[in-house]
Amino acid sequence: MATYFNKMTKHGYQQIQDEIKTLEKNRPGKIQALHDAAALGDRSENAEYSTSKRELHQLENRLRYFRKQEQYAEVVSSPKSDQVGIGSKVKVKFLEDGDSDSFIIVGKQEAEFSKLEENKIFYDSPLGKSLLHHQVGETISVKAPEVNYKLKILEISTTYGK
Numbered sequence: 001m002a003t004y005f006n007k008m009t010k011h012g013y014q015q016i017q018d019e020i021k022t023l024e025k026n027r028p029g030k031i032q033a034l035h036d037a038a039a040l041g042d043r044s045e046n047a048e049y050s051t052s053k054r055e056l057h058q059l060e061n062r063l064r065y066f067r068k069q070e071q072y073a074e075v076v077s078s079p080k081s082d083q084v085g086i087g088s089k090v091k092v093k094f095l096e097d098g099d100s101d102s103f104i105i106v107g108k109q110e111a112e113f114s115k116l117e118e119n120k121i122f123y124d125s126p127l128g129k130s131l132l133h134h135q136v137g138e139t140i141s142v143k144a145p146e147v148n149y150k151l152k153i154l155e156i157s158t159t160y161g162k
Helices: 010-038 047-071 108-112 126-131
Strands: 006-008 073-075 089-094 100-106 120-122 139-143 148-157
Touching: 006 010, 006 108, 010 047, 010 073, 010 108, 047 073, 100 126, 108 120, 120 126, 126 139
Parallel strands: 006 073, 100 120
Antiparallel strands: 089 100, 089 148, 139 148
8 A cells, every 4th residue: 555645635736736836936036036136147156146045956856845745745624524534524512611613624734824713623633633523513632742631523525624
């Protein structure tokens, strides 16, 4: 069985492809900037050359990183509507204080590159692992490094990433 770099939603995979396209589009400009800076003369004291070289190197590293992500991605199919899976949006109630919140279960890179207010969590995080494969109405225990807590699943929707 093949080992995949990361399971992800269709939406997460599309984000990777979009980033690759953007980097590929910007690459010729960075190469031209390096070429122009090199034409200015002595490279040992040429700040423009050093900056252009560093920027091109950073772009190529990001491009290589995202191409590897694309190569080793496993795009998961939509989760079942009756249980939590990768791509599910889950509304939960924290039993200790009665607060409720919603989370979207996603792949690692999608969680890392999301904004905090989007509430995307990695499927292999303590909360993500605890939620996977459970259903509405179930009470689950979450064992996190600093604290353990219980929550109840209130709603599951599977419309994310379609």
